Amino acid sequence: MAGVLDSVNQRTQLVGQNRLELLLFRLRGRQIYGINVFKVKEVLQCPKLSSIPNSRAVVRGVAHTRGETIPIIDLGMAIGLPGIPQEDLPNSFVIITEYNRKTQGFLVTAVDRIMNMNWEDILPPPKGTGKDIYLTAVTKIDDKLAEIIDVEKILSEVSPLREDVTEAILSKSAERVSGHLPVLVVDDSAVARRQIERCLIAIGMEVVTRNDGKQALQYLKEITADGSKAKDLLSLIISDVEMPEMDGYTLVTRIKSDPALADLFVMLHTSLSGVFNKAMVQKVGADDFMAKFSPDELAERIMEIVDQS
CATH class of the missing domain: 2.40.50.180 (CheA-289, Domain 4)
Structure with a gap:
């Protein structure tokens, strides 16, 4: 065609x-x-x-x-x-x-x-x-x-994906992520939310979930309404790109333009083709990108991010 x-x-x-x-x-x-x-x-x-x-x-x-x-x-x-x-x-x-x-x-x-x-x-x-x-x-x-x-x-x-974090990765997580702030996971697919949440909980992270960018932005506005900075309340955001009402690119743009939210680390985590990702991430100002879904890669990257925070 x-x-x-x-x-x-x-x-x-x-x-x-x-x-x-x-x-x-x-x-x-x-x-x-x-x-x-x-x-x-x-x-x-x-x-x-x-x-x-x-x-x-x-x-x-x-x-x-x-x-x-x-x-x-x-x-x-x-x-x-x-x-x-x-x-x-x-x-x-x-x-x-x-x-x-x-x-x-x-x-x-x-x-x-x-x-x-x-x-x-x-x-x-x-x-x-x-x-x-x-x-x-x-x-x-x-x-x-x-x-x-x-x-x-x-x-x-x-064609089910492996969803469990391997023991080799879990053995590294006990000391590295204890006591860190929760992670906000944003995805309209219940399957994807479950996969990511399961991965993060396995390495000891607390998880907050929202179904789309609009819900996520509303949540961020609510928790910072008293003048708090989002970075002091969350370790990072992991967001899908394709979501109804507000997509992940627009969510990142809105976050990075708000002084109360701008310092929060945002990872785009999407099944979209890798051909376009670098240009997209740079354009909207996201801090990181990862293609779905590898539980070990995601777990290791999250541990690196929270170690640096």
Whole structure:
């Protein structure tokens, strides 16, 4: 699908403006779904798939493209919908993505278009939808509800990551992090929050969590309302980038422009592709960046940060 992706320069211009580009697609029905264009490497007509013995049914096979062998996940099946029939595969599309340091393809029925949007128009799922839904957010497009899929939840089920900190790292943590201030973790994915919280608790850190940048900024304003400095109350912030209402880039920009918050160490911790990270981090003034999710790497880096504080 030629032209579906804009250039790197065009997309990095969105950084810090609380904007995103959504790639919209469909899964065997009229419902519209979306994922952030930043995570998309390529969109192509479904290639010939080779089967994988003993794989999960949701993994329809592997595709060989651009020198890589990539697992192809039927996205509809992954969220509990009927899968695409075998005879319809040639007319389907594969969205090649990069999440959590891995490349995978998502099989979809149709790819619609790219929409440039404001994160303020991206809202959390309605209350009462439960914890087991595969959505991180919803938005209105052409007066219809579009659902933004929690890909991290899907991947945690299809290809689980190791979440535990190894004993070698834990043995270093007993003396290094005792008595330090809590860490604020900001992420709209319940799976990601759980992974990070589990990692930090394992090395002895206290954790405060918020679901998006707007909630996090409100919390920071509340704890500094008496004139306190955030740096005296928290060790650091670990923030996702993609979040409804206020993204991580905008959160960092707002933090660094507020005298009560500016000295607080902010790490961006995201599954976004590494191609753009350095320019983005520099642009918004974040103190550090780490790609999701390696519990040992995260634990070691947090210990280094709190040692220096």
